[in-house]
Amino acid sequence: MYKRSIKFVLVFAMFLAFVLSNSLPILAATDITPPTVKSISLDKEVAQPGEKILIQVEAEDLESGIGENRGDAYITFATPGSSNSSGNIYLTYNPTSKKYESLYTVPINAINGTWSTSYIRFEDKVGNSFLSFPRKGDALYKTFQVINGNNDATPPTVKNISFDKEVAQPGEKILIQVEAEDLESGIGENRGDAYITFATPGSYNSSGNIYLTYNPTSKKMNPCIQCQSMR
Ligand SMILES: [Ca+2]
Ligand SMILES: [Ca+2]
Structure with missing residues (x-):
């Protein structure tokens, strides 16, 4: 009797598995394929600071679909002359064009020269991601030129940092000074x-940002508040 009921449970489980796998739509857990990105287009080849560029990306995910959260679809551009980037430009689906889009405003301080796609990421609803x-x-390498922008593509240099004390008490x-x-x-x-932060002992805590202002006499960057009181 006991053996027979186990047999029945097994047969029933197999039957259930068969019915489920054939009649239900594909379960999210069965989606192991990342989205595909087919093309990227920009509506301008040349732009000035403040101008808008329409970015359109053709992408799909046949199983669970492309995610709808911010961060599920974005692109970044590498800017000329350094390892800086545009930051993430989030894309949203436009049902009319059937493309993922952003109307990107070229920043006011944009650096002149060639900006190129540096990173593309699309994630489906169950977390499979396409990275490029x-x-x-x-095919996904696209560029645009920035003109009438900024010519400075070189970051500042920091030569030295000094403190007038090696030991201090709370309230001191x-x-x-930073050169x-x-x-x-x-x-x-x-x-x-311009700011600096200090790591405090024993944890990942920090002093918080200590903002620096230029002192034309010392020709150094000093803190605007000369010292934050130490607790
Ligand atoms: Ca998928
Ligand atoms: Ca510079």
């Missing part, structure tokens, strides 16, 4: 263009 780093000659001030320069456009003057 297109090189010159690849430490003068931080830095940028020979082309100069170091930016906005808060956030």
Whole structure:
């Protein structure tokens, strides 16, 4: 009797598996194939800072479909002269064109020269991802020229950092001086263009950003608040 019921359960399980695999739509777990990206097009070959470029990408995922979250479809461009990039340009599906699109605004401080696709990522609804780093000659390698932009493609140099104290108590001030320069456009003057942080002992905590301003007398970058009180 006991053996017979095990046999029945087994047969029933096999029957169920057969019915499920034949009658249900493909389950998400069975999608092990990343999306495919077929083409990339840009509506301009030359653009100025502030102008918009329509980026259109033809992509599909036949099993679970391309994900609909921010981060499931994006592209980045390498900018001229350094290892900088445009940052992620997120793409959204346009049901009219049937393409993934972004109307990208060329940044005001964009660097002159050739911008090229450097990274493309598409993820389907179950997490399979298509990644590509297109090189010159690849079908997904596209470029545009920036004109009337910025000619400075070289980052600032930082020559040295000094403190006026080696030991300090809470409430004491430490003068931080940083010698830095940028020979082309100069170091930016906005808060956030020059700062330093300290790692504090025993954890991954930090002092937070200590913003620096230029002192024309010392010709060094000093903290705007000479020292944050140390707790
Ligand atoms: Ca897939
Ligand atoms: Ca520079």
